[in-house]
Amino acid sequence: MDSIAQGFIRAFDLILHLNAELFGIILLSLKVSGLALLVATILGLPLGALLGLRRFPGRDLAISSMNTLMGLPPVVVGLFVYLLISRKGPLGFLGLLYSPSAMIIAQTILALPIVSALCHSAIVNVDPVIGQAARTLGATPGQVTITIIKEARYGILSSIIAAFGRVMAEVGSILIVGGNIAGYTRVMTTTIALETDKGNFELALALGIILLAISFFVNAVLHGVQKRGAMPSP
Amino acid sequence: MKLAVSHIKKAYAGKAILQDCSAVFDKGGISVLMGPNGCGKSTFLRICALLEEADRGELLFGDDSAPLTHDLALKRRITLVLPRTGIFNTTVFQNAAYGLRVRGRRPAEVAGPVREALAFVGLEQKKDQQARTLSSGETQRLGIARALIIEPEMLFLDEPTASVDQENTAIIESIILDMKKQGRSTVIMATHDRDQAERLADRVLVMNRGMIEER
Numbered sequence: 001m002d003s004i005a006q007g008f009i010r011a012f013d014l015i016l017h018l019n020a021e022l023f024g025i026i027l028l029s030l031k032v033s034g035l036a037l038l039v040a041t042i043l044g045l046p047l048g049a050l051l052g053l054r055r056f057p058g059r060d061l062a063i064s065s066m067n068t069l070m071g072l073p074p075v076v077v078g079l080f081v082y083l084l085i086s087r088k089g090p091l092g093f094l095g096l097l098y099s100p101s102a103m104i105i106a107q108t109i110l111a112l113p114i115v116s117a118l119c120h121s122a123i124v125n126v127d128p129v130i131g132q133a134a135r136t137l138g139a140t141p142g143q144v145t146i147t148i149i150k151e152a153r154y155g156i157l158s159s160i161i162a163a164f165g166r167v168m169a170e171v172g173s174i175l176i177v178g179g180n181i182a183g184y185t186r187v188m189t190t191t192i193a194l195e196t197d198k199g200n201f202e203l204a205l206a207l208g209i210i211l212l213a214i215s216f217f218v219n220a221v222l223h224g225v226q227k228r229g230a231m232p233s234p
Numbered sequence: 235m236k237l238a239v240s241h242i243k244k245a246y247a248g249k250a251i252l253q254d255c256s257a258v259f260d261k262g263g264i265s266v267l268m269g270p271n272g273c274g275k276s277t278f279l280r281i282c283a284l285l286e287e288a289d290r291g292e293l294l295f296g297d298d299s300a301p302l303t304h305d306l307a308l309k310r311r312i313t314l315v316l317p318r319t320g321i322f323n324t325t326v327f328q329n330a331a332y333g334l335r336v337r338g339r340r341p342a343e344v345a346g347p348v349r350e351a352l353a354f355v356g357l358e359q360k361k362d363q364q365a366r367t368l369s370s371g372e373t374q375r376l377g378i379a380r381a382l383i384i385e386p387e388m389l390f391l392d393e394p395t396a397s398v399d400q401e402n403t404a405i406i407e408s409i410i411l412d413m414k415k416q417g418r419s420t421v422i423m424a425t426h427d428r429d430q431a432e433r434l435a436d437r438v439l440v441m442n443r444g445m446i447e448e449r
Contacts, residue, residue, distance in 0.1 A: 129318050132285060132320055133316060133319065134320075134336075136315075136316065136381075137333040137380060137384065138306070138313070138333055138337060138384060139332075139336045151323055
């Protein structure tokens with residue numbers, strides 16, 4: 001209990017007197033997770049739309065695979081990316097191991113199935129009458145697709161919120177491919193793991209509180225946007 | 235625009251909905267297609283509005299001597315107001331503007347026609363309101379405004395008053411009669427309400443067991 005209380009005091013102290021090292025760790029966490037989320041959204045949204053709006057052989061298998069991949073164990077992703085980019089791996093020549101880029105790749109792989117599966121779900125839940133109405137008003141097939149995606153925007157936002165939660169809290173894969181190098185690949189979650197190992201519970205807990213606060217803030221903003229705009233089809 | 239429908243057949247999951255439908259709709263006026271719920275009126279309108287394809291038969295838009303191909307250009311000359319209008323999750327204004335926006339018209343160009351169309355259906359005051367907060371009658375009127383703004387040569391209305399109250403039914407009927415006075419569109423409307431057909435129609439057709447008969 002004493003450690004927890006100390007942790008809270010230390011957390012507020014850290015927030016109030018944010019030092020450059022801690023600020024760098026927080027910033028790198030946001031940068032890695034943010035970029036991974038951006039790439040996952042750029043790839044996942046069209047993939048979800050394709051699966052939601054088009055019929056083609058193997059579609060059901062693709063949907064089931066995507067849903068399964070939502071539960072990918074981070075350490076397995078870390079191992080896979082490690083084998084891919086390690087010096088002897090097929091992409092070893094790129095020299096990405098133990099770099100923020102490697103962490104972004106690993107987190108993108110974790111976020112992509114979440115974004116695409118939940119985008120797919122949001123898009124298939126749009127009332128079919130929306131697409132029909134767009135067609136009756138002279139929309140081209142491409143315009144119909146954009147209209148349906150716009151209608152699903154709040155569900156799509158949910159998928160991004162879920163993926164953000166996943167990548168911000170993730171530690172296994174980025175520890176393997178990033179190496180937790182101080183000032184270069186050390187992020188909040190890997191610092192928490194390291195400080196816990198060292199018995200420095202106050203700092204670990206303080207970072208945990210800051211991590212939770214950031215997640216809470218981002219989620220609250222996105223949820224606010226979602227709540228304001230989501231209206232069921234009459 | 236004239237439409238000639240010849241021997242249309244349509245079945246869903248082996249069940250025949252349209253058996254052998256033929257009719258000619260000349261330019262102008264209001265043709266009302268009557269029949270009980272489930273008799274195939276909506277399917278017929280959806281096929282005529284090129285929203286669905288018939289299993290067999292032919293649709294001939296335009297003159298016999300110069301039939302029009304079923305392409306996007308033709309689709310943009312006709313429209314269908316669905317019974318559940320499919321209102322987009324945005325403002326009344328943006329809903330009304332949709333047909334012009336997909337035709338590439340700039341925001342500044344659509345403001346005037348949108349205001350005019352919304353005034354025509356009595357929704358001008360609600361242009362900035364979220365469309366999904368409208369009542370069912372207002373929603374249906376917005377659906378009509380959204381269709382009118384694109385100035386269709388052929389307008390299909392599928393049970394436009396099926397789920398609205400008496401007051402809104404009267405408003406919608408008066409809008410349809412005003413449209414007739416303006417004479418811009420050939421209107422083909424489905425309803426199961428005999429009295430409404432009498433009030434609005436220049437011509438009544440009856441759909442029975444998947445076939446159309448003139449009354």
